[in-house]
Amino acid sequence: MTLLPRATAKAILWLLLAVPAALMLRGLVGGEALPMDLLHPSGETSVRLMVLAMLPGPLIDAFGPNRFLRGWLSIRRNLGVAAFAYALLHLAIYVIDMRTIAAMLDELGLPGIWTGWLALFLMILPAAVSFDRAMRWLGRGWKRIQRLVYAAFVLALAHWLLLDWNWKPAAIHLLPLAMAWLLRAWRVSTKVTRERTFA
Ligand code: HEM
Structure with a gap:
């Protein structure tokens, strides 16, 4: 039983996903925040949405497809596209903060900066093919393209x-995924052992 029509549920989801961006832009327009103040929240929101988009797959493999995880999986592509949208917002804020292309080119060689550019670049293709028709066209290739997200992450x-220069925030965002991957690997290995024992 579905509680809401699909289009309504999707509209509500996107409204919710847009809330952090609306708050950031309100701060910027209202003068309460400088562009540089918004680099952290926009980048962090993008990473958080990537984590949310990557979690349901291994969790379903580990625990089986219950109703909650199936629902989560069904919005996964929206979460991934929203992660890309926040990365673009992050870039827009960076451009405003830097003011000139020369200033941006000047620091492009810094490892802390080119890693961001490369991450964004790797997110383009998975986000661009995140709609139903592209999924059908690409068949098995679609999954391969989506794997670019792991490298981007x-x-x-x-x-x-x-x-x-602080490992804790990045590690905290990696932790839930690392746990889900380990759990999946453990479940798969115990399943294989059980099948071998009873074969
Ligand atoms: C387009 C290329 C990118 C550039 C030029 C860029 C640049 C920056 C800059 C200048 C900062 C602020 C550092 C500071 O605190 O002074 C920053 C922070 C951050 N960026 Fe990016 N970024 C890019 C792409 C990305 C992407 C694609 C993501 C995530 C998917 C991301 C996630 C973050 C996070 C989480 C922070 C917070 C770091 C912190 O201040 O604690 N960035 N970025």
């Missing part, structure tokens, strides 16, 4: 680590 964490 690692680079985003490296970017964070290199800019912040």
Whole structure:
């Protein structure tokens, strides 16, 4: 039984996903925040949405497809596209903060900066093919393209680590995924052992 029509549920989801951006932009327009103040929240929101988009897959493999996880999986592509949208907002804020292309080019060679650019670049293709028709066209290739998100995630964490020089925030965002991956690996290995024992 579905509680809401699909289009309504999707509209509500996108409204909720837009709330952090609206608050950031309100702060900027209202003069309460400088562009540089918004680099942290926009980047962090992007990373958090990436984590939320990557979690349901391994959790379903580990615990089986219950109703909650199936619902979560069904909005996964929206979460991934929203992560990309926040990365674009992050870039827009960076451009406003830096003011000139020369200033941006000047620091492009810094590891803390090029890792961000590369992470964003790797997110483009998975986000661009995140709609139903592209999924059908690409078939098995679609999953391969989505795997770019893992590389983007690692680079985003490296970017964070290199800019912040504090391993804790990046590690905290990696932790739920690392636990879900370990759990999946453990469940798969115990399943294989059980099947071998009873074969
Ligand atoms: C387009 C390329 C990017 C550039 C030029 C860029 C640049 C920056 C800069 C200048 C900061 C502020 C560092 C400071 O605190 O002074 C920052 C912070 C951050 N960026 Fe990026 N970034 C890019 C892409 C990304 C992407 C794609 C993500 C995530 C998917 C991301 C996540 C973060 C996070 C989480 C922070 C917070 C670090 C902190 O201040 O604690 N960035 N970025």
